[in-house]
Amino acid sequence: MRKRLRTFKSxxxxxxxxxxxxxxxxxxxxxxALKSHPRISAEMRTTIQALAAEMGYVPSESxxxxxxxxxxxxxxxxPDFTDPFYMxxxxxxxxxxxxxxxxxxxxxxxxxxxxxxxxxxxxDQKRLSGFVIAGSLVDEAYLxxxxxxxxxxxxxxxxxxxxVAIDQMRGVEMAINHxxxxxxxxxxxxxxxxxxxxxxxxxxxxxxxxxxxxxASRPEWVVQGDGGIHGGIAAVNQLMRLPNPPTAxxxxxxxxxxxxxxxLDQAGYSVPVDVSVVGFDDLEIAAYFLPSLTTxxxxxxxxxxxxxxxxxxxxxxxxxxxxxxxxxxxxRNSTGPVQS
Amino acid sequence: MRKRLRTFKSxxxxxxxxxxxxxxxxxxxxxxALKSHPRISAEMRTTIQALAAEMGYVPSESxxxxxxxxxxxxxxxxPDFTDPFYMxxxxxxxxxxxxxxxxxxxxxxxxxxxxxxxxxxxxDQKRLSGFVIAGSLVDEAYLxxxxxxxxxxxxxxxxxxxxVAIDQMRGVEMAINHxxxxxxxxxxxxxxxxxxxxxxxxxxxxxxxxxxxxxASRPEWVVQGDGGIHGGIAAVNQLMRLPNPPTAxxxxxxxxxxxxxxxLDQAGYSVPVDVSVVGFDDLEIAAYFLPSLTTxxxxxxxxxxxxxxxxxxxxxxxxxxxxxxxxxxxxRNSTGPVQS
DNA sequence: TAACACTGCGCAAGCGTTTGCACATATGTG
DNA sequence: CACATATGTGCAAACGCTTGCGCAGTGTTA
Numbered sequence: 210m211r212k213r214l215r216t217f218k219s220x221x222x223x224x225x226x227x228x229x230x231x232x233x234x235x236x237x238x239x240x241x242a243l244k245s246h247p248r249i250s251a252e253m254r255t256t257i258q259a260l261a262a263e264m265g266y267v268p269s270e271s272x273x274x275x276x277x278x279x280x281x282x283x284x285x286x287x288p289d290f291t292d293p294f295y296m297x298x299x300x301x302x303x304x305x306x307x308x309x310x311x312x313x314x315x316x317x318x319x320x321x322x323x324x325x326x327x328x329x330x331x332x333d334q335k336r337l338s339g340f341v342i343a344g345s346l347v348d349e350a351y352l353x354x355x356x357x358x359x360x361x362x363x364x365x366x367x368x369x370x371x372x373v374a375i376d377q378m379r380g381v382e383m384a385i386n387h388x389x390x391x392x393x394x395x396x397x398x399x400x401x402x403x404x405x406x407x408x409x410x411x412x413x414x415x416x417x418x419x420x421x422x423x424x425a426s427r428p429e430w431v432v433q434g435d436g437g438i439h440g441g442i443a444a445v446n447q448l449m450r451l452p453n454p455p456t457a458x459x460x461x462x463x464x465x466x467x468x469x470x471x472x473l474d475q476a477g478y479s480v481p482v483d484v485s486v487v488g489f490d491d492l493e494i495a496a497y498f499l500p501s502l503t504t505x506x507x508x509x510x511x512x513x514x515x516x517x518x519x520x521x522x523x524x525x526x527x528x529x530x531x532x533x534x535x536x537x538x539x540x541r542n543s544t545g546p547v548q549s
Numbered sequence: 550m551r552k553r554l555r556t557f558k559s560x561x562x563x564x565x566x567x568x569x570x571x572x573x574x575x576x577x578x579x580x581x582a583l584k585s586h587p588r589i590s591a592e593m594r595t596t597i598q599a600l601a602a603e604m605g606y607v608p609s610e611s612x613x614x615x616x617x618x619x620x621x622x623x624x625x626x627x628p629d630f631t632d633p634f635y636m637x638x639x640x641x642x643x644x645x646x647x648x649x650x651x652x653x654x655x656x657x658x659x660x661x662x663x664x665x666x667x668x669x670x671x672x673d674q675k676r677l678s679g680f681v682i683a684g685s686l687v688d689e690a691y692l693x694x695x696x697x698x699x700x701x702x703x704x705x706x707x708x709x710x711x712x713v714a715i716d717q718m719r720g721v722e723m724a725i726n727h728x729x730x731x732x733x734x735x736x737x738x739x740x741x742x743x744x745x746x747x748x749x750x751x752x753x754x755x756x757x758x759x760x761x762x763x764x765a766s767r768p769e770w771v772v773q774g775d776g777g778i779h780g781g782i783a784a785v786n787q788l789m790r791l792p793n794p795p796t797a798x799x800x801x802x803x804x805x806x807x808x809x810x811x812x813l814d815q816a817g818y819s820v821p822v823d824v825s826v827v828g829f830d831d832l833e834i835a836a837y838f839l840p841s842l843t844t845x846x847x848x849x850x851x852x853x854x855x856x857x858x859x860x861x862x863x864x865x866x867x868x869x870x871x872x873x874x875x876x877x878x879x880x881r882n883s884t885g886p887v888q889s
Numbered sequence: 890t891a892a893c894a895c896t897g898c899g900c901a902a903g904c905g906t907t908t909g910c911a912c913a914t915a916t917g918t919g
Numbered sequence: 920c921a922c923a924t925a926t927g928t929g930c931a932a933a934c935g936c937t938t939g940c941g942c943a944g945t946g947t948t949a
Contacts, residue, residue: 222676224905235929240907250927270674271611272905275934282654282671290640293633300630303657307664312671314622315655317643324647331622331652334610438837471837493631497778497811499839564935575899580937590897612935615904 223264232260243268274336282312283520284332288319288344292436293492294462294509298343298364301513309521311338319344333359339520342366343513344405360523364516365407371523373515373532377407377489380505380536381414381459384487387503387538388457389422392547393485397430397455399444399465408461411489415459430455434465441468442475449476456484456547463488463495466502470543481545491539500542508534563604572600583608614676622652623860624672628659628684632776633832634802634849638683638704641853649861651678659684673699679860682706684745700863702856707746711863713855713872717747717829720845720876721754721799724827727843727878728797729762732887733825737770737795739784739805748801751829755799770795774805781808782815789816796824796887803828803835806842810883821885831879840882848874 225243229236234253242249242257274280285302287295299315306313314337316328332340340361363372388396398415401408412431419426432447434440441460445468448454460466466488470480478484480500488495491506512534519529565583569576574593582589582597614620625642627635639655646653654677656668672680680701703712728736738755741748752771759766772787774780781800785808788794800806806828810820818824820840828835831846852874859869 222905226905236906237908237930238928240905241928244907248925248927253927267670267673269615269676269905271614271676272934273907274611275609275615275904275936276906276908277934278907290636290643291633293631293636296630296633296636300657303630312668313655315653317640328652330607333607336609336611438833467834467837470839474839493778494807494834497807499810499814562935566935576936577900577938578898580935581898584937588895588897593897609935612904613937615906616935616937617904618937 222269223266224269225266228257228261228264228266231264232257280336280338281310282314282335282337283517284314284316284335284337284340286316286318286328286332286340286342286344288317290317292464293494294490294507295343297492297509298513298516301510302341302517303513304510305514305517305521309517318342339524341516341520343516344407360520362516362519362523364512367406367410367531370531371519371529373512373519373534375507375512375534375536377410377536378414378417380489380507380538381411382418383536383538384459384489384503384505385415385418386422387540388459388485388487388544389418389424391457391485391544393457394424394547395430395453395455396424396426396457396459397432397448398426398459399432399434399441399448399461399469401461402433402435402440411461427453434461434468436461437464438468438471441465441470442472443468445469445472446476449473449478454484457544458484458486460486460488463490463492463502463504466504466543467494467498470498470500480543482548485544485547487544495539496541498543503541503544504539506537506539508537562609563606564609565606568597568601568604568606571604572597620676620678621650622654622675622677623857624654624656624675624677624680626656626658626668626672626680626682626684628657630657632804633834634830634847635683637832637849638853638856641850641855642681642857643853644850645854645857645861649857658682679864681856681860683856684747700860702860702863704852704856705747707750707871710871711859711869713852713859713874715847715852715874715876717750717876718754718757720829720847720878721751722758723876723878724799724829724843724845725755725758726762727880728799728825728827728884729758729764731797731825731884733797734764734887735770735793735795736764736766736797736799737772737788738766738799739772739774739781739788739801739809741801742773742775742780751801767793774801774808776801777804778808778811781805781810782812783808785809785812786816789813789818794824797884798824798826800826800828803830803832803842803844806844806883807834807838810838810840820883822888825884825887827884835879836881838883843881843884844879846877846879848877 225236225239229239239257242254243261245254283306285299287299289295303313318325318328339359342361343364363369365374366372367374385396398412400412416426429451432444434444458469460469466486469486473480473484480486488502488504491504495502495504522529565576565579569579579597582594583601585594623646625639627639629635643653658665658668679699682701683704703709705714706712707714725736738752740752756766769791772784774784798809800809806826809826813820813824820826828842828844831844835842835844862869
């Protein structure tokens with residue numbers, strides 16, 4: 210299983226000139242022959258193309274770009290490579306990028322300011338043809354980017370033009386109403402923990418729905434998670450220690466919901482008979498967790514695709530507008546009628 | 550929430566020459582001032598840098614690269630953006646890439662030959678400084694790439710030099726032995742479905758462990774999955790319809806295992822009392838699924854990090870060798886003693 | 890005070906392409 | 920047969936940057 214060790218001395222790439230020389234023609238002819246320019250004779254074309262293949266010619270994108278061509282790659286920034294939600298988005302973006310013959314340059318952001326800035330600098334320096342930025346935490350680094358003239362679309366962000374997002378507030382309202390219709394009155398919310406527009410929108414939805422049904426939220430019923438499983442576990446421990454614990458828990462997202470259910474399980478509560486829990490996102494696992502998760506569906510692939518489509522429209526000079534997608538309540542087995 | 554519509558006409562970028570002209574100096578001076586060349590006076594440096602900032606100068610990577618610099622970005626190919634396993638790897642890779650001041654160019658492959666080829670072409674044309682390829686299905690497109698002189702390291706692939714992988718065969722052996730020690734004799738295997746080295750290695754481990762304990766596998770006990778949840782469900786349905794169904798099921802990976810457990814659940818079997826199931830990967834969800842998954846741990850972050858570290862070592866001219874990491878059995882609640 | 894080493898900057902070539910233009914030859918028109 | 924039009928190819932500039940070298944001017948050393 211041990212292999213020979215090569216050393217990689219990048220021995221001179223073959224360029225268009227090399228081909229030209231070997232073929233006894235001008236570089237410009239080679240350039241045109243390779244892209245099947247109409248004013249090149251058929252035989253010249255085939256000769257050159259064969260020669261190029263034989264010599265292992267690989268065009269230099271840098272040179273091509275310098276000479277005036279587009280980069281044909283779009284930059285994507287997502288908060289976390291580890292979050293399935295963003296991965297689905299990424300996948301959707303890639304799909305349409307490929308359809309448009311573009312490639313992806315990807316980076317994660319929202320780590321710290323310097324890192325984020327570097328990412329956007331890289332975007333700029335590479336002269337990418339467009340960006341899509343996912344995640345609601347669009348910070349200074351983004352705003353400070355130099356390339357304000359490059360098309361960009363944001364996902365799930367509302368305060369800038371050209372975003373595609375789902376109506377998160379509405380989503381949570383739907384979830385809470387569902388809970389209320391099941392008889393729940395003591396409903397908790399476990400948040401993302403960091404203040405982003407996503408989080409405040411969802412929180413707002415929670416408050417709205419409660420109030421418009423004449424119920425109230427108590428301050429001790431809204432606790433912080435971290436967007437992940439651990440946060441959910443920690444949050445639910447806090448919640449269930451309360452003198453008047455909730456009978457239902459709305460979670461910032463599916464991952465927290467899974468954490469919450471785990472916490473509940475460890476504490477001896479059963480879902481949904483003792484307490485109902487609802488998530489947000491509708492990750493793949495939501496349908497297959499046991500119990501399966503009631504959740505708000507974000508059409509993630511669709512989000513990614515839409516964002517990318519919009520981006521290409523922008524790049525082609527079209528004018529597009531922000532789009533708000535309708536969320537959808539998916540009822541499954543993590544919610545049930547309140548026990549009396 | 551509706552925003553003004555800008556149109557993006559990329560109005561002339563400012564170049565080093567523009568700065569030079571405005572400052573009344575030569576372009577070369579600007580170039581050096583910007584990178585704080587020692588032979589530039591302090592005042593010139595600050596003047597130029599201020600001017601550049603003011604004019605919104607963004608260096609062109611293409612030009613810089615053409616003029617002889619490195620690309621400072623590495624290419625990563627993963628089979629599927631949607632598979633959590635690869636996401637963790639990606640995250641690990643990004644971590645060390647950032648530490649080395651590099652960025653990531655990412656694409657997914659193993660879709661179809663043409664697409665894969667395009668991805669590798671893009672890698673080549675961008676003159677990336679190195680690649681890391683994850684996934685055991687390294688196809689023709691990779692082998693045909695022109696850039697055989699560019700450092701590359703593979704993850705979980707064994708037939709090429711410079712790979713970092715875990716000993717998958719050994720991993721499955723550990724899992725099977727664990728099952729045997731619990732008294733199981735009728736152990737099934739649900740595979741990936743497509744023939745990759747990962748799949749055959751794991752299958753081999755299954756066979757080996759069984760044989761060396763004096764048990765046998767029956768052909769009808771090895772069925773195909775698809776590496777995902779659906780495949781697991783389908784597979785287990787097949788399995789449990791057998792006249793002599795298995796009492797334990799080894800799965801290609803955690804996602805299949807989750808599918809298998811769902812299928813079992815739907816069919817009225819309980820895990821682990823009726824049948825034990827073990828996964829492979831140790832995804833985050835494995836610890837929090839209910840029941841939590843017994844599985845073989847692949848140190849994913851570590852895999853990604855190691856691969857990237859190796860790559861940078863190669864890029865710096867070091868000679869490295871393939872590395873085989875030791876897997877680890879994580880016992881949790883999806884396995885239990887066989888019922889008599 | 891002559892020989893020398895710095896210091897600070899400009900010149901110009903070069904990186905690998907693309908592309909407008911010019912030029913020669915071949916083909917068509919009246 | 921003289922002209923206009925195609926056709927096939929080459930020339931050279933340009934894209935934005937880096938860098939080796941040259942050349943003044945200003946110390947420093949013996």
